Amino acid sequence: MKRPTIADVARRAGVSKGAVSYALNGQPGVSETTRQRILAIAAEIGFNPSRAARSLSGASADAVGLALCRPARTLGIEPFFMELISGVEAELSARSYALTLQMVADPEAEVAVYRRWWGERRVDGVLVCDLRTDDRRVPVLEELCLPAVVIGGPGGTGGLASVWSDDAAALVETVEYLVALGHRRIARVGGLPDLLHTQIRTEAFVEACARLGVVDAATVLSDYTGEEGARATRRLLSSAGRPTAVIYDNDVMAIAGLAVAQEMGLAVPGDLSIVAWDDSPLCQLVHPPLTALGRDIPAYGAHAARQLLAVIGGSPADSVRDETAHLTPRGSTAPPRPA
Amino acid sequence: MKRPTIADVARRAGVSKGAVSYALNGQPGVSETTRQRILAIAAEIGFNPSRAARSLSGASADAVGLALCRPARTLGIEPFFMELISGVEAELSARSYALTLQMVADPEAEVAVYRRWWGERRVDGVLVCDLRTDDRRVPVLEELCLPAVVIGGPGGTGGLASVWSDDAAALVETVEYLVALGHRRIARVGGLPDLLHTQIRTEAFVEACARLGVVDAATVLSDYTGEEGARATRRLLSSAGRPTAVIYDNDVMAIAGLAVAQEMGLAVPGDLSIVAWDDSPLCQLVHPPLTALGRDIPAYGAHAARQLLAVIGGSPADSVRDETAHLTPRGSTAPPRPA
């Protein structure tokens, strides 16, 4: 089946290409009668203007890009990205923008992808995830003047717009809660060390623990996978001054940690309290259900998408704060058993 | 920063646009010396040919589309799609194809998306998930002659190419395994009833149970969410002739079912054996770890992507079988406790 072009519509309507273009784009230059006739014909033969031709003559690509740099196994297991993407998509498809997705091996490759997208005019802007310290992607995007919204922060985003959530505040709230329960030896299993939010959380953790008189406040860094979470937990629980509470940087590691505790004969929450970051339905499916730091991830993605569309539309790049994760206490946290 | 065009390269090289085009595309028509000089200049100024211009003059869009029609919460929680996407992506990015992702509300909207993509020449082909019975998308894609690969089947794919996995065989293997353990009352918590693979599995289940003398072989349909899985499990375990084994159509429902069984005071696997379809790492993180029907989902996606690229390249549309899911017995299955 041949795709109809604007010329086909013009021929059937007995007018010129220009008239059809004006009619379809709501521009003045055609009478209302003619416009309706043209619209009817276009609808009848199923005409859609070619994106290529349209964007060639100056219009935008009507697409935004998202490059993800995480190993496939991490992506599959973590609900975070899929939820984020569905939120982004909800916002984009409402304005008939497309989302172009690309998995990359490392930040180097990601920068290359951005350069290519920019050169090809394939996207009007990009969403940047997994912000790192001194992130090399930031200066490149600034240099290219490619509209971008960083999902993460605060800080480290240069002149780029960003949407961020106050992880430090959420972590402080969690430590305060655990201290209030009576915990004095709290550990944390963190995510990938290069990620900025890991560092933000670590700093907040150290600061809060110091301020609140937590004796032992170790952070063990991991990679978000269940295996690594389990290994880190085993190490923590085997140590001399074993913690009475552990905060995990994602739910997968928390669930793995729970399994390890049970396998080592420790009662949760009697001997060990567990808090998970990211409150996916998984947290409620295990026994005991996990106390978790949750927030609306699709809304976060939608927020970022909305801001990106604004930046593409010419708005100044500003940094906006999204909802802070809130603690939902469930069965995995309780006062520590007296020694 | 202004994007370099082919004219910029031509000017700096002191040749015409045509020469640059020949040089960059490896066509004869320029000397090797000139070609190298042009390539060097192009690399130096970071030239990437505009996708729009290129695809306008007959070339392909170098992108494939994937429209997903599932509620956001299902997408987030199920590792399946993200793993599939990462597999698809791995294959596509190796050939510098882009993946255009779109979430849609219903099959109607999905068909509209296909028509638009086709008209806009935004994609060269599409991957179709969640095949239904008498799927309306199939005839539309055939009418449009839009290259497509259906992920699912067998059957119901009309003249479209497809990649499928033998779910019936996997289910039969599972039932045989449970019967061999001594189970005679086996239930199944299925997925969305409209999906073709749900029906294929149900038929295979009924047939296998009848053949193997399973007394009670109920299938309760659900929607892949933990809540619904839990509800279905509660109903099954409260019934008179309570099953001694349950097969779940995905891992999330299986984990929810496990929690329900434990909450109702039933020992797993003593009182109830559980088998999960889709073997994500989650299955190994719960206690007891779940016996699961697993297969390599990223490879499945890669396989589908490879076939789509072949169809786009002009290969005939054929139907190829991917790996069959294999059963990995773990702690959640055992012989039923004698009554």
Add this chain to the structure above:
DNA sequence: TCCGTACGCTTAACCGGAAAAGTTGGGAGT
């Protein structure tokens, strides 16, 4: 009556590449 002008449309240029067709200059063949 004549001119200005607003309307409704057509024409043509342009976007940035690909590729067909046209144009050189130099070397081989006779």
Add this chain to the structure above:
DNA sequence: ACTCCCAACTTTTCCGGTTAAGCGTACGGA
């Protein structure tokens, strides 16, 4: 010495839209 051919480019056209500019026609005001 003259033709022929081919390599190496240049020029031109085309893809399918958008949009500035042009061009009749009708209508209103002086």
